[in-house]
Amino acid sequence: MKIEGLLPDPRRPGSTRVLVGGRPAWTVPADVVSRLGLAVGQLLKGEVVARLDRAADEEGAFRAGLRSLERRAHAAHELAGKLERKGHPSDAVAGAISRLEHLGLLDDSAFARLYVSARSARGRGPVRIRHDLQQLGIAPDLIATALRDIPANDADPLEQPRALARRRAPQLRNLPVDARRRRLLAFLARRGFTGSDVRALVEATVRDGV
Numbered sequence: 001m002k003i004e005g006l007l008p009d010p011r012r013p014g015s016t017r018v019l020v021g022g023r024p025a026w027t028v029p030a031d032v033v034s035r036l037g038l039a040v041g042q043l044l045k046g047e048v049v050a051r052l053d054r055a056a057d058e059e060g061a062f063r064a065g066l067r068s069l070e071r072r073a074h075a076a077h078e079l080a081g082k083l084e085r086k087g088h089p090s091d092a093v094a095g096a097i098s099r100l101e102h103l104g105l106l107d108d109s110a111f112a113r114l115y116v117s118a119r120s121a122r123g124r125g126p127v128r129i130r131h132d133l134q135q136l137g138i139a140p141d142l143i144a145t146a147l148r149d150i151p152a153n154d155a156d157p158l159e160q161p162r163a164l165a166r167r168r169a170p171q172l173r174n175l176p177v178d179a180r181r182r183r184l185l186a187f188l189a190r191r192g193f194t195g196s197d198v199r200a201l202v203e204a205t206v207r208d209g210v
Contacts, residue, residue, distance in 0.1 A: 002043050
């Protein structure tokens with residue numbers, strides 16, 4: 001197996017196509033070509049082929065990760081799972097995630113802050129947001145730091161659950177009082193609002209017939 005050409009990839013600057021048999025056999029980062037000392041006319045042996053295979057797998061996972069990040073932000077664990085489900089090898093995914101983090105394109109701390117800001121503005125409470133971030137694989141310390149911003153943004157911590165309860169309560173007016181209370185508590189809990197203050201809020205909402 002002989003290298004017939006080393007061409008820059010027109011679709012991705014910084015990547016090189018390694019031509020064998022008249023077609024691109026691998027597309028890898030240019031620094032891999034340099035590290036392996038590849039040259040046109042070189043005969044490829046087993047270990048070099050294996051390293052090219054691994055580098056090409058990582059490059060494929062990296063590009064797929066970039067496309068996902070162009071559509072929306074992701075947590076690192078979430079993106080890794082998505083790439084593995086698409087069939088990328090786990091070691092290639094690990095390398096791609098590391099590259100994306102090194103380039104600053106994947107940042108769990110920034111993701112958590114943006115997630116908290118967006119979800120709290122849409123009426124999600126801290127309990128629900130914490131659970132969702134945990135499911136996405138965000139580290140507990142990053143979640144705690146991001147959640148500290150919620151009280152700073154809301155002078156009244158019950159403002160959001162109160163507004164949600166008032167919008168929901170009219171839809172439950174035909175139910176018995178106990179059923180209204182249970183439904184409202186469950187409705188708010190699903191959105192991350194729990195605790196004695198929320199129970200008191202629900203009691204007042206039901207009592208006042210809002």
